Amino acid sequence: MNSLKIDNLQASIGDKSILHGLSLEIPKGEVHAIMGPNGSGKSTLAKVLSGHPDYEVTGGTATLDDDSLLGLEPDEISRLGLFLAFQYPMEVPGVSIANFIRAALNARLKEGEKIKAVEYYKDLYAHMDDLGMDRKFTSRSLNDGFSGGEKKRCEILQMSMLNPKYAILDETDSGLDIDALRVVSDGVNRMRNPERGILVITHYQRLLDYIVPDYVHVMSEGKIVRTGGKELALELEDRGYDWIKQEAVAS
Amino acid sequence: MISPSQLDVDRDKGNFHYDTDYSFDAGIGLSEDVVRYISEVKKEDPWMLDFRLKALSTFEKKPMPTHWATDDLKNINFDVIRYYLAKGQQPSRTWDEVPDDIKNTFERLGIPEQERKFLAGVEAQFDSEAAYSNMKEDLAKEGVIFVGSTEGLKEHPEIFRKWFGKVIPTSDNKFSALNSAVFSGGSFIYIPPGVKLAQPLQAYFRINAENFGQFERTLIIADEGSEVMYMEGCTAPKFETSTLHSAVVELVALKGAKIQYVTVQNWSNNVFNLVTKRALAEEEAEVRWIDCNIGSRLTMKYPGVILKGRKARGEVVSIALANDGQHQDTGAKMVHAADETTSNVVSKSISIGDGRSSYRGLVQMPGHLKGCKNNTECDALLINNKSQTDTYPAITVQGDANSVQHEASVSKVSAEQIFYMKQRGLGEAEAMSLCVNGFVNDLIREFPMEYSVELKRLIDLEMEGSVG
Numbered sequence: 012m013n014s015l016k017i018d019n020l021q022a023s024i025g026d027k028s029i030l031h032g033l034s035l036e037i038p039k040g041e042v043h044a045i046m047g048p049n050g051s052g053k054s055t056l057a058k059v060l061s062g063h064p065d066y067e068v069t070g071g072t073a074t075l076d077d078d079s080l081l082g083l084e085p086d087e088i089s090r091l092g093l094f095l096a097f098q099y100p101m102e103v104p105g106v107s108i109a110n111f112i113r114a115a116l117n118a119r120l121k122e123g124e125k126i127k128a129v130e131y132y133k134d135l136y137a138h139m140d141d142l143g144m145d146r147k148f149t150s151r152s153l154n155d156g157f158s159g160g161e162k163k164r165c166e167i168l169q170m171s172m173l174n175p176k177y178a179i180l181d182e183t184d185s186g187l188d189i190d191a192l193r194v195v196s197d198g199v200n201r202m203r204n205p206e207r208g209i210l211v212i213t214h215y216q217r218l219l220d221y222i223v224p225d226y227v228h229v230m231s232e233g234k235i236v237r238t239g240g241k242e243l244a245l246e247l248e249d250r251g252y253d254w255i256k257q258e259a260v261a262s
Numbered sequence: 263m264i265s266p267s268q269l270d271v272d273r274d275k276g277n278f279h280y281d282t283d284y285s286f287d288a289g290i291g292l293s294e295d296v297v298r299y300i301s302e303v304k305k306e307d308p309w310m311l312d313f314r315l316k317a318l319s320t321f322e323k324k325p326m327p328t329h330w331a332t333d334d335l336k337n338i339n340f341d342v343i344r345y346y347l348a349k350g351q352q353p354s355r356t357w358d359e360v361p362d363d364i365k366n367t368f369e370r371l372g373i374p375e376q377e378r379k380f381l382a383g384v385e386a387q388f389d390s391e392a393a394y395s396n397m398k399e400d401l402a403k404e405g406v407i408f409v410g411s412t413e414g415l416k417e418h419p420e421i422f423r424k425w426f427g428k429v430i431p432t433s434d435n436k437f438s439a440l441n442s443a444v445f446s447g448g449s450f451i452y453i454p455p456g457v458k459l460a461q462p463l464q465a466y467f468r469i470n471a472e473n474f475g476q477f478e479r480t481l482i483i484a485d486e487g488s489e490v491m492y493m494e495g496c497t498a499p500k501f502e503t504s505t506l507h508s509a510v511v512e513l514v515a516l517k518g519a520k521i522q523y524v525t526v527q528n529w530s531n532n533v534f535n536l537v538t539k540r541a542l543a544e545e546e547a548e549v550r551w552i553d554c555n556i557g558s559r560l561t562m563k564y565p566g567v568i569l570k571g572r573k574a575r576g577e578v579v580s581i582a583l584a585n586d587g588q589h590q591d592t593g594a595k596m597v598h599a600a601d602e603t604t605s606n607v608v609s610k611s612i613s614i615g616d617g618r619s620s621y622r623g624l625v626q627m628p629g630h631l632k633g634c635k636n637n638t639e640c641d642a643l644l645i646n647n648k649s650q651t652d653t654y655p656a657i658t659v660q661g662d663a664n665s666v667q668h669e670a671s672v673s674k675v676s677a678e679q680i681f682y683m684k685q686r687g688l689g690e691a692e693a694m695s696l697c698v699n700g701f702v703n704d705l706i707r708e709f710p711m712e713y714s715v716e717l718k719r720l721i722d723l724e725m726e727g728s729v730g
Contacts, residue, residue, distance in 0.1 A: 085684035101682035105700020
C-alpha cells in the first residue's frame with residue numbers, strides 16, 4: 012500500500028525496552044505529528060525505522076509501501092525512500108556538502124551511472140536559494156562548525172535534494188530561533204505533496220503553527236496513546252501531558 | 263586529462279608475477295661472497311668493493327633497532343633472502359628492447375603510457391637492476407643526467423663519488439649499512455645549474471621474485487638554481503614469505519636549487535619497507551618530500567632535510583594508511599644548521615582495523631642560530647576501536663632566537679557519523695572512504711594530479727577491503 016505503516020512495533024536498547032507495541036500509519040499526502048514528553052520514545056521510533064544498529068526490534072512490523080524495513084541496513088532503508096532529518100546532525104569534517112549530497116544521489120543510481128555535474132549544481136543552487144542558503148555553503152564541510160539553524164537548514168536541503176517518499180523530522184525545531192524556524196518550515200511545506208508522507212516529531216506545539224499537521228498523535232511510554240486533529244496540539248500546549256498519561260494509565 | 267586506464271589502479275594491481283630466468287643470481291643469504299659477486303658483475307672499481315665490504319661489517323656489528331621501534335624487525339631472516347637478481351646490467355633505451363616478461367609487467371602497471379603522457383624521463387627497475395631507462399632528448403642536450411646507479415657510477419664517477427654516501431653515512435643505521443653493502447639499481451640524477459625541468463622524472467621499483475630483497479640507491483644532485491621533481495612508485499606481488507625493501511635515497515640541493523621528491527608506495531602486505539631518505543639543502547635551496555605510504559607489513563621511514571645553508575627550506579608532507587596487520591612507522595627529521603632556515607612537517611595518518619601508525623619527528627635547532635622556524639602538524643584518524651596511533655616528537659631547540667610550533671590531533675570516525683551518512687544512502691565503505699578522503703584532502707592536493715587521482719582511488723579500495 013502507499014503508506015509508511017508501523018504495526019505493534021516493539022524495540023529495545025540493551026536491556027531496556029522502549030517501544031511497547033506502537034502502531035501508526037502515514038499514507039502518502041499526509042503530515043502526521045507525534046508529540047510527547049521527554050523519554051516517551053519519540054526519537055527511538057525515528058532511529059528504529061531508520062535501522063540504527065544500537066536498537067533491537069523485538070516484535071511487530073514496519074513497512075514502506077509493502078517493503079519491510081526491519082532488518083535492513085540504514086543505507087538500504089534510505090534508498091527505499093525514507094529520510095530522517097536528525098535532531099543532532101553529525102559533523103563530518105573534510106567532506107563538503109556538495110560532495111556529500113552528490114555521493115548520496117549517485118548511491119541511488121545503477122552501478123556505473125553518475126549524475127552530471129552541471130545539472131547537479133544547477134539543481135543544488137536552486138534548492139539552496141529556496142532555503143536562503145549562501146552558495147558558499149556548498150564547499151563547507153558537512154555540519155562542521157555550523158550553528159543550530161545552519162545544521163537544520165542543511166538537513167532540509169539534503170531532504171529536498173534526495174526527494175524521499177517519506178520523511179521523518181526529529182525535533183527539527185530544537186535550537187532554532189523564530190526566523191530559522193520559519194525558513195525551515197517553509198522548506199518542509201514546499202515538500203508537502205500527494206506523493207509524500209511526512210512525520211514530524213516535536214516536543215513543542217510551536218512548530219505545528221508553521222507545519223500544520225493533518226493528524227496529531229500523542230506518545231507516552233513507548234506507544235501512541237491518543238490521536239486527534241491539529242487542535243489536539245493546542246490542547247496539549249494548554250494542559251501539558253500529565254492528563255493524557257493519567258488517562259492512559261486509567262484505561 | 264586522466265585516461266580511464268590511469269584510473270584503473272588498485273591495491274591488487276601489483277599482485278602478479280612472471281617466472282623469470284635470471285642471468286645473474288647472487289644466491290640465498292648474505293656473506294662477503296655475495297657482496298663480492300655483486301661488485302664483480304657490476305665491474306666496479308676497487309674503492310667501491312672496499313666501500314661495500316666495510317658496510318657489510320658495519321651492518322653485522324649494528325644491533326637491530328628493536329629497542330625503540332618494533333619487535334617485528336626480529337622476524338626478518340637475512341639468511342633466506344636473495345640479494346641480487348638481474349637479467350643484465352644494461353637498461354634498454356626503448357621498450358621494444360626490454361624482455362617480454364619485464365615489459366609486460368610494466369605495461370600492466372601503466373608505466374609506458376604515463377611516460378608518453380606526462381613524464382620527462384622514466385627508469386623502470388625490475389628486482390635488482392633497471393630494465394629500462396630513458397629521458398627526453400632535449401634534456402640530455404642541456405646536460406641533465408638521469409640513469410641507474412650502476413651506470414651513473416661508471417659513466418659519471420667524478421660527480422657520483424663526490425656526493426655518494428655524504429648525506430647518509432653507511433653507519434647511519436643498520437639498514438643504511440645493509441644497503442651500502444649490497445645496493446643495486448636506483449636512480450642517479452644530475453641537473454646542471456639553472457636548468458628547470460618542466461615535467462617530472464619518474465622511477466618505478468618493481469619486486470618480482472619471492473624471498474627477494476630490493477636495495478636501490480638513489481642520488482639526486484640539483485646544481486645551483488636548478489629545479490626538478492622526481493616521482494617514485496613501487497609494488498610487489500603478494501607472497502606468503504616476507505620480502506625486504508631497503509633503499510637509501512640521498513638528495514643534494516645546491517644554492518637556490520629546488521627538489522621535490524614524490525613517493526606513492528603501494529606495497530603488498532608481506533613487504534618490510536625500511537628506507538633511509540635524507541637531503542642536504544644549501545643556501546636558499548628548497549627540498550620537499552611528499553610521501554604516501556600505503557601497504558607493506560612494516561614501514562619505517564623518516565625523510566629528513568639537513569638545512570645547511572642560510573635561508574634553506576625543508577618540508578615533509580606525508581600520508582600513511584595502516585590497514586589490518588600493518589604498521590606504518592613514519593615521520594620526519596629536520597636538522598637546522600644555518601641561520602634563517604625554515605622547516606615544515608605535515609603528517610596525516612589513518613589507522614584501520616588493527617592497523618597501527620606511529621609518527622616520529624626530530625627537530626634540531628642549536629642555540630647559536632638565529633631566525634630559524636619549524637612548524638609541525640601531525641593528525642591521526644582512527645577508524646575503529648582496535649586501531650592504534652602514537653606520536654613521538656623529539657624537539658631540541660636551544661637559544662631564544664628561533665621558533666618551533668608543534669600541533670598534534672587524534673580524531674575518530676564515530677559509529678554515529680557512519681550511521682548519519684548511511685541514512686543518506688551511502689554504503690558503509692563509501693561513508694568511511696568519504697571521511698578518510700576528507701581527512702587527507704588538503705594533503706592529496708600537494709601530489710601531482712596524476713598521482714592524486716590514484717591516491718584517492720587507492721584509499722577507496724582500502725576502505726572497501728576493510729568492510730567485510
